Amino acid sequence: MKRSAFSFLLHGFQIFHCHPLLGFDPIYYLSRRCTIQRLYSLGSINTRPFPDYSPKKPAIKDTEFVHHISTTIKQRRSEPLRRILKPYELKFKPDHLIWVLMYIKNDYKLVLDFFNWARLRRDPTLEALCIVVQIAVASKDLKMAHKLIHEFWAKPNLDVNSSFAHFTERLIYTYKDWGADPHVFDLFFQVLVEAGMLVEAGKLFDKLLNYGVLVTVDSCNLFLTRLSNNFDGIKMALKVFNEYPEVGVFWNTTSYNIILHSLCQLGKIKEAHSLLTQMELRGHMPDVVSYSTVISGYCQVGQLERVLKLIEEMQRKGLNPNQYTYNNIILLLCKSGKVAEAEKVLREMTIQGIFPDNVVYTTLISGFCKSGRISAAYKFFDEMRNKKIFPDFVTYTAMLHGFCETGKMDEAHKLFNEMISRGLEADEVTYSALIDGYCKAGEMKEAFSLHNQMVKMVLTPNVVTYTSLVDGLCKRGEVDIANELLHQMAAKGLQPNVYTYNTIINGLCKIGNIVQAVKLMEEMELAGLYPDTITYTTLMDAYCKIGEMAKAHGLLQVMLNKGLQPTVVTFNVLMNGFCMSGMLEDGERLLKWMLEKGIMPNTTTFNSLMKQYCIRNNMSATTQIYKGMRAQGVMPDSNTYNILIKGHCKVRNMKEAWYLHKEMVEKGFSLSATSYNALIKGFYKRKKFAEARQLFEEMRRQGFAAEKEIYDIFLDVNYQEGNLDITLELCDEAIEKCLVGELQKGNTS
Structure with missing residues (x-):
């Protein structure tokens, strides 16, 4: 038969891509298959008929043998085949299987029984297997057909390329006379896909198009x-x-x-x-x-x-959203810090009759813990248990981490014991979270005890664990021990990271050993770890606190030269340094430079400048900075209001101070003890006794200690008014909070 131009194209393509030296590119083949499909759709290829089945003809003696077997299994079908076919076993050959199937093909149960008997004696031919598959599909037993095809392709050491060609050929050859149900090709396609033979599945799809069959x-x-x-x-x-x-x-x-x-x-x-x-x-x-x-x-x-x-x-x-939808939304809201909205989604989910599982609760608990709302997180933890949704290892770890981050170590300890009692094993992450919590709380004995327990449990402390211990030691001023621990860590093959070095550098700076801190930063670079913005900012802060502004500014230049981007914290450190050193003009220049470079200052930046101008009684400059801060969209915080109130009180501008006091209360901020003292003294000097008395009572309710001068004022006032009980109460309070406090300070110093 004459080949079409398309068949030559396909033939050439197959030769090229199946060449043993060039290998076979599945993605390219699948792409080319799409081209073949387009040719079909354009009518370039005509479908061909399925071939007629013409099996090998049996000899006379084989015909008689097959007839005997067929008659026997039909007549004695209630008896086990292994017994009734015992006399025929030795003479039974693979070809006999197909010839017997021709006699019994309309009796599906008998076909299966006989096929199973035959294949226990010897492997059936591929043709016989395909015939039984065709009969199974025609009998609507798709499960059995699928199983038979799958078993063939699950054979070990199968030559995929040749087996695919032969199996496809035999399945097509047996199709017309043994079943003619296109589902057989669908099953074959499915088995190939399930086995991961996607290229072969694509080839089968194309092959079937030749016969007008669509998967x-x-x-x-x-x-x-x-x-x-x-x-x-x-x-x-x-x-x-x-x-x-x-x-x-x-x-x-x-x-x-x-x-x-x-x-x-x-x-x-x-x-x-x-x-x-x-x-x-x-x-x-x-x-x-x-x-x-x-x-x-x-x-x-x-x-x-x-x-x-x-x-x-x-x-x-x-x-209506399903559980998968709700889970994703809750996860997104928690990641975005919108935990209140995430809780609303949880409640909506429950109203819709979809009950949250362990994953949803754990997501919410983790989200609330990261937002610092530990009580709310624990509420969900309790809710889980009340609903018989048992917290798993991840849930406990999230809750433990939350307690540790907020310093609630007693609660963390109880929860850890509960977790262990439930048979849940803690891992390195759990222990590291607890150790970090104890270190932050300054409870180093407990932290090292947990470290030792961790080692006994054959759990290896990691860099995070050691960094927490180093940080805890540094905060206690035990930098030498921290440095020794750093060397132990390195001896165990754990490479300190930048955060580890930053922790020790910070500890050295806090005890005033800046020379050693700089030396350690140089060691970092030798170890292949490059100081980051935090490293430089820590050292800059140390220099600023001792008034070495030139060195601090020099470090900023080094940072910029190395391509490190300073953060607003870096600039705040410099700003605070300039202000503490009385270099307010330099501070203002820094603020101007930040704005020009598009680096948005935060409230702390402005507060540093305002505080120093207030100390100098320059409320005009302070007000200008405050207005500039608001113009930049930076909102004042509690510290801002306290700075401004004390500054205005100092220059006896009580009207402005009182207005700021009202504004900060409306915004939910609280006065500091020093602000109360400043306002009370300011009002008293302006003979605003009612306002002064109101603030004094408010201050006492807040639990703040007034200055001795203020206690003296209100002791006299109450004595003169005849309020002897209040006078005695104030005497006791003044002794407790002023005189005893001063004595304690003296003993400490």
């Missing part, structure tokens, strides 16, 4: 799913999705959901969203999975507004 959409969906298991496969899945319809594959909602997931995996969330909107136009209604997939994609990239809009759209279409 079902469910099988194609399986193909899309398996293709999507890796990055290159996802690209091919997208190509298949776009081009299969050209040969008649009609995708369904499941198909779209697979592709939506693939696009999200590639980070193409906008494209996924666009496809979601196109589904309905293409005649496919998006379901909960469709929306949840795109919502999950937007959650991964933190686009909360898009998520909320999609949820509204879902609900307008009568679709």
